[in-house]
Amino acid sequence: MHYTWPGNVRELKSAFEFAFVSCQGATISIDHLPINILGQKDGTQVKAAPTVSLDDIRKKRLIIALEKSGGNQSEAARLLDISRTSVWSQMKRFNLRGRDYIKN
Numbered sequence: 001m002h003y004t005w006p007g008n009v010r011e012l013k014s015a016f017e018f019a020f021v022s023c024q025g026a027t028i029s030i031d032h033l034p035i036n037i038l039g040q041k042d043g044t045q046v047k048a049a050p051t052v053s054l055d056d057i058r059k060k061r062l063i064i065a066l067e068k069s070g071g072n073q074s075e076a077a078r079l080l081d082i083s084r085t086s087v088w089s090q091m092k093r094f095n096l097r098g099r100d101y102i103k104n
Contacts, residue, residue: 058090
């Protein structure tokens with residue numbers, strides 16, 4: 001409530017993407033937000049955490065989707081609500097191989 005959101009909507013979007021990636025369960029909580037947004041109980045701001053780039057967040061989301069889908073690009077695309085072509089393109093950009101996520 002006390003955070004000023006100096007990055008406005010972009011920072012808010014990035015914070016939610018970070019929370020999505022850091023949450024392993026079904027519900028995102030305040031603990032999943034970047035530490036620089038949380039602040040301390042006395043109202044002072046904590047030291048800023050290293051920033052995470054949007055590409056880092058996208059790569060992490062893709063890896064999680066590929067792990068959940070057992071390397072199936074179509075299923076990963078469905079989980080991420082993007083096209084299979086987008087999954088393939090991101091895999092190429094981040095140098096990821098689908099076979100690395102196939103469950104044995």
